[in-house]
Every structure is written in structure tokens, then in C-alpha cells.
Amino acid sequence: MNISDSLHPISLNGAAALSLSSASCLSENIKKEDNILLGAERFDHALRQGLPRTALHEVQAALKTDMPCASAFSLLLAERCRLSGQMANSPILWIDEKQSQRCKTSLYPPGLVALGIDPNQIIHAKAANIITALKTAADAVRSHAVAAVILALSGKNPRGLDLTATRRLSLFARESGVTVFLLRDTLSSLSTAAYSRWQISSAPSRPLEANAPGHPVFDVKLLRHRRGIEGLSSRLEWNCDSRIFEEQAPDISAVPAVSVFGTDYQEQRRRA
Amino acid sequence: MEKSRGALILAALDRQAQEHGLHIAMPLADARARVPELIIFDHDGDADTQLLEKLAEACERYTPMVALHLPQSLVLDISGCVHLFGNEQILVQDVEDRFDGAGLSVQWALAGTVDAALALARFGLKEGAQAQLPVAALDMNERTHKALERAGLYHIGDLADRPRAPLAARFGAELVLKLERLLGQEDRPVNPKRKSSAIITERRFAEPMGHIDSALLCLHELFIEAAHILEERKQGARKIRMQLFRCDGHVANLAIETGAPTRDDKLFRRLLNERIDTLNDPLDPGFGYDLVRLSIAAAESLNAVQTDINGERDAASDEAALLSQLSIRLGRQDVQRFEPANSYIPEHGLHTRAALDYKKPFVWDRPESGAPPARPLFLFDPPQHIEVMAEVPDGPPRRFKWKRVTHDVTHAEGPERIASTWWRRRQGHLPGNAGLTRDYYRVEDSEGRRYWLFRYGLYGTEKAQPDWFIHGSFA
Numbered sequence: 028m029n030i031s032d033s034l035h036p037i038s039l040n041g042a043a044a045l046s047l048s049s050a051s052c053l054s055e056n057i058k059k060e061d062n063i064l065l066g067a068e069r070f071d072h073a074l075r076q077g078l079p080r081t082a083l084h085e086v087q088a089a090l091k092t093d094m095p096c097a098s099a100f101s102l103l104l105a106e107r108c109r110l111s112g113q114m115a116n117s118p119i120l121w122i123d124e125k126q127s128q129r130c131k132t133s134l135y136p137p138g139l140v141a142l143g144i145d146p147n148q149i150i151h152a153k154a155a156n157i158i159t160a161l162k163t164a165a166d167a168v169r170s171h172a173v174a175a176v177i178l179a180l181s182g183k184n185p186r187g188l189d190l191t192a193t194r195r196l197s198l199f200a201r202e203s204g205v206t207v208f209l210l211r212d213t214l215s216s217l218s219t220a221a222y223s224r225w226q227i228s229s230a231p232s233r234p235l236e237a238n239a240p241g242h243p244v245f246d247v248k249l250l251r252h253r254r255g256i257e258g259l260s261s262r263l264e265w266n267c268d269s270r271i272f273e274e275q276a277p278d279i280s281a282v283p284a285v286s287v288f289g290t291d292y293q294e295q296r297r298r299a
Numbered sequence: 300m301e302k303s304r305g306a307l308i309l310a311a312l313d314r315q316a317q318e319h320g321l322h323i324a325m326p327l328a329d330a331r332a333r334v335p336e337l338i339i340f341d342h343d344g345d346a347d348t349q350l351l352e353k354l355a356e357a358c359e360r361y362t363p364m365v366a367l368h369l370p371q372s373l374v375l376d377i378s379g380c381v382h383l384f385g386n387e388q389i390l391v392q393d394v395e396d397r398f399d400g401a402g403l404s405v406q407w408a409l410a411g412t413v414d415a416a417l418a419l420a421r422f423g424l425k426e427g428a429q430a431q432l433p434v435a436a437l438d439m440n441e442r443t444h445k446a447l448e449r450a451g452l453y454h455i456g457d458l459a460d461r462p463r464a465p466l467a468a469r470f471g472a473e474l475v476l477k478l479e480r481l482l483g484q485e486d487r488p489v490n491p492k493r494k495s496s497a498i499i500t501e502r503r504f505a506e507p508m509g510h511i512d513s514a515l516l517c518l519h520e521l522f523i524e525a526a527h528i529l530e531e532r533k534q535g536a537r538k539i540r541m542q543l544f545r546c547d548g549h550v551a552n553l554a555i556e557t558g559a560p561t562r563d564d565k566l567f568r569r570l571l572n573e574r575i576d577t578l579n580d581p582l583d584p585g586f587g588y589d590l591v592r593l594s595i596a597a598a599e600s601l602n603a604v605q606t607d608i609n610g611e612r613d614a615a616s617d618e619a620a621l622l623s624q625l626s627i628r629l630g631r632q633d634v635q636r637f638e639p640a641n642s643y644i645p646e647h648g649l650h651t652r653a654a655l656d657y658k659k660p661f662v663w664d665r666p667e668s669g670a671p672p673a674r675p676l677f678l679f680d681p682p683q684h685i686e687v688m689a690e691v692p693d694g695p696p697r698r699f700k701w702k703r704v705t706h707d708v709t710h711a712e713g714p715e716r717i718a719s720t721w722w723r724r725r726q727g728h729l730p731g732n733a734g735l736t737r738d739y740y741r742v743e744d745s746e747g748r749r750y751w752l753f754r755y756g757l758y759g760t761e762k763a764q765p766d767w768f769i770h771g772s773f774a
Binding site (some may be wrong): 092093095096097099100102118125128131132133134135136137138139140141142145146147149150151152153154155159162163166167170171172173209228229230231232235237238239240241242243244245246265267268292 | 574596615618620621622624625628629633634635636637639645648649654661662663664665666668669671672673674675676678679680681683709710711712741742743745746747748749771772773774
């Protein structure tokens with residue numbers, strides 16, 4: 028006991044001195060570590076250094092057919108979250124509802140590998156109903172055992188999913204530091220306690236030679252953000268090798284121009 | 300009553316019917332002629348077996364070595380368990396009392412070997428009376444029994460002193476083997492219903508305990524006891540089996556499986572509560588439990604670890620605890636991890652294994668860098684049929700219809716040809732027997748959604764009009 032008593036203050040002092048000497052640098056680092064960066068610089072900047080790690084984020088597919096894209100987006104965010112934090116060795120828990128035996132759509136491990144996600148780090152839990160799924164997610168978030176939890180729910184108003192349930196999830200997330208992604212297969216304005224809400228749809232890729240489909244491309248739109256960032260939307264391409272999102276130069280003819288920096292402008296106007 | 304070779308015969312009788320002179324295997328018509336007021340039921344062998352299994356479970360209170368001997372016997376290996384009850388007489392008396400309480404009558408016998416005990420019980424004799432058994436106790440076929448009797452050998456005692464070689468020559472080696480087993484000269488091991496576990500802790504109560512909470516508390520204490528033994532052996536529990544014996548003979552079985560060896564009683568309590576919450580039929584103490592038993596069914600080595608001085612959480616043990624909890628709640632097979640398949644057939648890549656069985660990380664084949672994903676993120680199981688229009692019959696699709704929606708293909712890559720596993724088929728090496736080849740295409744439709752399609756069969760050579768299927772969707 029004596030040894031540890033005498034050692035502790037010294038190490039603490041050391042740490043304090045270090046933090047004082049390079050306070051500005053460290054604080055920035057810590058801030059970056061607490062957030063999930065997508066990799067696209069302009070985008071991360073507009074989000075004020077990415078998404079907070081200790082929160083609940085909601086990802087909605089624009090249409091049911093965009094579900095693979097929305098799933099991929101949340102998986103990739105979870106993977107970036109896992110890699111960048113201190114929990115690099117903790118797995119990602121994917122929770123969904125049990126499907127009927129006749130026609131299943133399941134996560135395909137070779138496809139995960141192809142996206143740059145390690146299938147060893149994915150635990151797949153199949154819940155019998157939504158209540159069980161929410162309970163499972165809550166326990167997992169509380170346990171410190173996983174890096175991120177993805178809760179995939181189908182339907183517009185799943186029974187049991189409400190403000191209370193999501194609030195509980197986000198509170199647990201804030202305590203334990205486990206990021207929660209709520210993945211929905213439809214657009215829904217159901218009020219949840221999510222920190223941010225995203226609408227994802229798939230976008231045409233940049234074709235490779237011989238007219239082959241290219242890398243995965245997502246149309247990403249921020250629907251709601253706790254800090255009032257509005258109107259953020261972009262077209263992001265996932266780079267499987269460097270494992271970052273890259274912003275595609277918006278094709279002016281195809282997409283109505285939405286300024287990425289519109290939010291800053293709005294905020295300046297509000298202040299003025 | 301049951302049907303045998305087209306005739307209805309009696310399969311089982313109650314005591315009253317026996318007193319009227321009826322016997323088993325008597326044709327129903329004969330029985331009706333003797334006792335017109337006979338009440339008959341269909342014979343239900345499965346129900347009998349189930350009852351016997353329940354009784355076997357209830358008998359585990361005497362010894363862990365309980366074996367079923369169909370159709371109507373139980374074998375209890377009580378060696379080493381007798382002193383717990385006092386002596387054999389008290390044990391047998393207890394068995395009789397309990398069966399009596401359940402409304403059943405029991406024929407029992409004690410003997411040194413399984414076969415001797417079974418034969419004695421069947422013919423209502425007691426220990427040491429093997430010589431008086433009729434030759435039918437050998438349980439050979441009817442002809443052998445008749446032949447023995449014709450030779451003047453009516454009892455086992457008559458056979459016992461005879462030299463074995465002539466007997467074997469006349470009636471076969473099986474008879475000699477059975478005879479020696481009956482006489483206790485050769486033993487056959489008991490094949491118990493359950494493998495006995497290394498560590499068993501139990502509590503017996505003079506007064507049955509009527510509350511679930513106290514039973515759970517008792518289990519908790521038993522686990523702490525077992526954990527001490529495990530600690531001495533440097534082991535941790537992987538599978539824990541619990542039995543709650545109700546005083547009316549019903550036994551509630553509970554089992555817990557953990558993701559990593561553990562001796563942590565807090566974790567055990569949490570998992571136990573989870574187990575109780577997810578039971579399909581809740582525990583019913585009824586008139587109370589009079590014996591609670593906890594056994595460690597599987598253990599693995601676990602060295603004592605010192606917790607971090609800062610009280611840091613141990614991620615690995617957190618993970619194991621979470622997986623155990625979820626496996627109990629959702630079911631063992633519904634918490635899983637992916638396992639690479641040693642096959643190039645795409646749907647074999649869906650292999651999973653229960654997360655509790657997962658030992659070490661697998662090695663996955665990395666695709667070449669710079670290329671877009673060649674495999675979809677989601678796979679449809681089974682592949683779904685689609686209607687396809689292509690410019691040329693063996694070319695990439697131009698337009699396809701899936702779930703009543705038409706998709707225009709803007710980009711396509713392929714074909715990636717995947718042959719069938721012809722070596723697994725009968726005569727697969729001959730042309731025409733190899734099974735259909737699949738031509739896979741990666742396509743993107745006008746709205747930017749990417750799919751994985753395949754043509755089932757080579758156009759012209761394998762099939763005149765190959766069908767198309769959609770097998771997956773990319774991100």
C-alpha cells in the first residue's frame with residue numbers, strides 16, 4: 028500500500044505537468060479522440076470535428092431498397108469508431124430481429140472483408156422481438172464490452188421504440204462510451220433521443236474501366252443534430268483501402284447545390 | 300392394447316385385470332371373451348418412455364448414475380451412495396415410499412451387476428437368488444428358451460455349473476455371455492442418462508422450501524462452495540447445471556453456459572436471474588423443494604488474476620460476461636460470429652458459429668487493394684428469382700424485374716464464372732451431370748443501387764433458357 032501511495036501522486040503530477048505544458052495540443056487530441064471522424068475533411072469540419080462517440084446516432088434509409096447502403100454506412104461508422112478509439116480490440120455488436128426461415132437477408136462476411144471490416148470483430152445477435160432487441164442493446168451498451176452497438180429495426184413505428192427507450196440508450200452510451208447506432212429501414216420522424224439523425228440513400232458510383240460499377244457511394248443527408256447544424260448533405264465515397272470516406276465533387280447537373288457551409292453562415296446570422 | 304401382426308393384443312395390464320387371469324400379449328378377442336367388461340386404451344409407448352425419463356430424473360436424488368432400460372426399467376448404480384442414506388434397506392424403503400406417493404408400484408432388486416438386477420426385478424426375486432431364475436431370464440428368443448427346457452434345463456442354476464463350451468456350441472456364444480452376466484461373472488458398465496460431473500454441491504432440507512428466492516439464494520451459496528473447489532483446482536466453470544428436486548418427484552433443470560471460465564459469484568447470480576427470466580414455463584415450487592443440487596458440468600483452467608490496481612475494467616472478461624448473458628437470453632445459436640468457409644460456393648460463406656464456441660480469430664482472405672467490393676454486403680438466402688432482359692443471351696443483363704420493380708442496368712461487370720461442385724455429384728465428371736454453372740454479374744441500376752445477379756446455367760450448352768437470380772446487394 029505504501030509503495031502505491033507514494034507512487035501515485037508522482038505519476039499524477041507528471042501527467043498534470045505534461046498536460047499543462049502542451050495543454051492546447053492535448054485538448055485538441057482528446058477532442059478528436061472523443062469523436063468519430065468520417066475522413067472527409069470538409070464534412071468533418073462542418074460537423075465540428077465529427078460525431079461524438081458517447082452518443083446515440085440514428086441512421087435512416089431513404090427507401091427500403093436503400094437499406095444495404097444505410098447498413099453499410101452505420102457499419103463503416105462503427106468500424107471507424109472502433110479503430111480510432113481506445114477500444115480497437117472490442118467487437119461491434121449487430122442486433123437485428125429474427126427473420127423467417129424461408130427468405131433471409133443476412134450479413135455476408137466476404138462482403139464485410141471487401142469493405143475493409145474485420146468479420147472477426149462482429150457479433151451478430153438475433154432478437155425475437157423489438158423489446159428484446161432494445162433490452163439486449165441496453166445491456167450491451169452498459170457493459171463496456173463492445174466498441175459500438177448497431178440496432179437494426181424495421182418498420183415505421185416499431186412497438187417499444189420511443190423517446191424513453193432511446194433516451195435510456197443514449198444515457199448508457201454517455202456513461203460507458205459505447206457508441207450506439209439506431210438503424211431504421213424507413214424514414215420516420217418518430218422523436219428519439221438521438222444526437223444526430225441521418226438519411227442515407229445509395230448514389231451512382233463512378234464507373235471504372237469497361238463500365239464496371241465502382242466503389243460504394245452514399246448520398247448522406249443530416250436531418251437533425253443536437254448542436255443545430257442544419258442542411259448538411261453530401262455525396263461520400265468509401266475508400267476500402269484507406270478506410271475513410273471521401274467527398275465526391277458534387278455533380279452540379281445532377282444534384283441541387285446545397286452548401287456544406289450553410290450552417291456556419293446561418294449561425295453567424297443568428298449571432299448577429 | 301396395441302396392434303401386432305394385424306391382431307390387437309394386450310400390451311399392459313393393471314392389477315385387477317391380472318387377477319382376472321389376463322396376461323400380456325393375449326389377443327384382445329380372447330381377453331374380451333373372458334372379461335366382457337374390460338376397459339381398453341390404446342398403448343402409448345412414447346408416453347411410457349417420457350414417464351420413465353421423468354422418473355429417472357427424480358431418481359437422480361439417490362445417485363448420479365441413473366440409466367434408462369427401455370421399456371420399463373431403471374438402473375441405479377448406488378455404489379458409493381448408500382452410506383448417505385444409512386444402509387441399502389433405508390434407501391430402498393425411501394424409493395418405495397416415493398413411488399408409492401406418486402401412485403406407482405415398483406419391483407426392485409439389488410445385485411452386483413446390471414443384468415442380474417434387471418432379471419431379478421423382472422421375476423420378483425431378491426438378491427442372490429439368481430439360481431432360481433427361469434431360463435427365460437436369459438432374454439434370448441423363444442426357440443432357445445424352449446430348447447433349453449426340452450433339454451431339462453429349467454433354471455439358471457441348472458446352467459450355471461455346466462461347462463460353457465458345449466453350451467456355446469449348441470446355443471451360440473450370446474447365451475454364454477448373457478449367462479455370465481446374470482451370474483455376475485462378467486459386468487457391463489452402466490450407461491448413465493447424464494455424464495456425471497466432476498464437482499457437485501447440494502443441499503438437502505428437512506422441510507421443503509416453498510420460495511423461489513430462497514432456492515436461488517441456496518444456488519448462489521452452492522456456487523460459492525463450488526467456486527472454492529474450482530479455485531483449488533485452478534479451474535473456472537464453463538457449464539453449470541442446476542437441479543431443483545420437488546418433494547413430489549418433479550425435477551426442474553436449469554443450465555447456464557458462460558463465455559469464459561469463471562468463478563465470479565456475482566456474474567453467476569446475474570446469469571441465473573437472466574436464466575430464470577427467460578424460462579418458458581416459470582419455476583413452480585409447488586409443495587416445495589427438498590433437494591437443491593448444483594454441478595459443474597464443464598470446467599476449464601483459469602488462473603487467479605490480480606485486478607488492475609486502478610480498478611480498470613478488463614475488456615475480455617466484460618465481453619465474455621456479456622456474451623454469456625445474451626446467449627442465455629436470446630438462445631445459444633442466436634448470438635453468433637462469422638466463420639470462413641473452405642468453399643468457393645457463395646452461400647457457404649454464410650457459415651456462423653455460436654459466439655460461445657468462438658476460440659480465436661479466423662483468418663479471412665483479403666481482396667486485392669484498389670478494387671471495389673467484389674462480394675455483396677448482404678446475401679439473400681435462398682437467391683430470388685428475377686426476370687431479366689439482356690442484349691445477347693449470354694451477355695450481361697440490360698434490365699431486370701425484381702419484386703415487381705423494374706431496374707435499368709447502367710453499369711455491369713462480369714461474368715465471374717462459378718462452377719458447380721461436380722466432384723460431389725454422382726457421375727459428376729460425365730458431361731451433362733456436373734450441375735449448372737453460375738455466371739455472376741455485379742450491376743448498378745440507374746438509381747445507384749448495386750446488386751449481385753447470376754445466370755443459372757450456361758446458355759445453349761447447359762440450358763436452353765437459363766434462369767436468372769438475384770443473390771445479394773452491395774452497399
